[in-house]
Amino acid sequence: MKKVLVIILLVIIGYFLANTFINIPFGENRIGDINAEKPTAAGYYLSNTKEKSKVANIITAIVVNYRGLDTLGEVTVLFLASTGIASVLYRRKEEEEETERLSLPSSTIIRSGARVLFPIIALLGIYVFIHGHLTPGGGFQGGTIVATGFLLMLISYKGFNTNHNRMTWIESLAGLTFIFLGIWGLIADNTFLGNIPEVGKLNSLLSGGLIPIIYIAVGFKVAVELTGILDILLKIKPKK
Amino acid sequence: MIAVIIIIIMAVLLLAAAIYSVIHRDLLFAVLGTGIVSLILSLFFYLLQAPDVALTEAAIGIALTTIIFIITIRNTTRDEDEIIDKENEKL
Numbered sequence: 506m507k508k509v510l511v512i513i514l515l516v517i518i519g520y521f522l523a524n525t526f527i528n529i530p531f532g533e534n535r536i537g538d539i540n541a542e543k544p545t546a547a548g549y550y551l552s553n554t555k556e557k558s559k560v561a562n563i564i565t566a567i568v569v570n571y572r573g574l575d576t577l578g579e580v581t582v583l584f585l586a587s588t589g590i591a592s593v594l595y596r597r598k599e600e601e602e603e604t605e606r607l608s609l610p611s612s613t614i615i616r617s618g619a620r621v622l623f624p625i626i627a628l629l630g631i632y633v634f635i636h637g638h639l640t641p642g643g644g645f646q647g648g649t650i651v652a653t654g655f656l657l658m659l660i661s662y663k664g665f666n667t668n669h670n671r672m673t674w675i676e677s678l679a680g681l682t683f684i685f686l687g688i689w690g691l692i693a694d695n696t697f698l699g700n701i702p703e704v705g706k707l708n709s710l711l712s713g714g715l716i717p718i719i720y721i722a723v724g725f726k727v728a729v730e731l732t733g734i735l736d737i738l739l740k741i742k743p744k745k
Numbered sequence: 746m747i748a749v750i751i752i753i754i755m756a757v758l759l760l761a762a763a764i765y766s767v768i769h770r771d772l773l774f775a776v777l778g779t780g781i782v783s784l785i786l787s788l789f790f791y792l793l794q795a796p797d798v799a800l801t802e803a804a805i806g807i808a809l810t811t812i813i814f815i816i817t818i819r820n821t822t823r824d825e826d827e828i829i830d831k832e833n834e835k836l
Contacts, residue, residue, distance in 0.1 A: 641800060649805055649808075656808070
């Protein structure tokens with residue numbers, strides 16, 4: 506009975522999905538003429554981003570500027586996820602008898618390799634989120650790469666500890682930076698997260714107005730949150 | 746022509762890894778299978794000219810998700826049959 510119900514549900518979902526996708530023409534140019542008088546949304550972004558936002562990477566302009574409120578929502582979702590994990594799994598000092606992250610010390614090869622790789626990975630991550638408005642990538646990607654570097658250190662060194670107090674401060678400051686820059690845009694440009702693109706010129710590091718600053722804040726926030734999640738998960742004592 | 750063949754091989758590998766991770770009984774290998782899916786998928790995103798998505802998929806799909814699942818397996822149990830047995834005992 507249950508199986509029949511599941512199959513019927515799957516057929517219904519499959520029918521509607523197929524119905525939706527069949528109407529989308531494959532491989533056709535659906536952006537249209539980008540210089541037309543009334544372009545599509547994609548055409549508008551492609552033709553106007555260079556002059557209006559002064560950002561070389563149009564995807565960044567869409568994510569942070571045109572759809573900035575959605576990005577704020579995404580950051581909030583990640584913040585709530587990390588808070589939820591922390592509130593369920595974090596143990597206070599007096600409860601945990603041993604805060605052992607690793608039951609066995611890692612080998613010399615892993616430790617030496619991690620020590621060499623960690624600065625390089627962190628540098629790559631920071632590069633990705635500082636150059637978010639020029640090259641592919643941005644706050645989320647760069648933050649995740651930095652968190653990966655911290656993960657490498659967490660699983661190879663027993664004594665590598667993250668300061669949760671400091672991490673909370675960085676996270677809160679980054680989140681507040683995002684919101685305050687949004688309010689600044691509200692004052693200067695009459696829209697929340699509106700951009701002030703007068704600084705710098707296109708294709709240089711100093712360009713795009715508020716976009717790089719917001720992406721750096723997002724990068725710090727994502728890196729700190731993911732590192733916190735991994736640290737808390739690694740500190741759970743495995744069941745024997 | 747060579748590019749098409751490579752893409753077809755990649756697609757077949759992706760499907761194989763996905764099916765492997767669904768049917769394998771050892772959860773650790775299943776998680777590694779999802780990691781391989783993410784790896785090939787990020788290559789696909791790069792080939793389809795979406796480097797932003799490829800970076801995200803590489804960092805989150807290959808590294809973080811895999812590691813979080815491995816930590817979870819370490820803290821719970823590695824064998825899928827064991828879980829099913831336990832649930833049957835409860836019933």
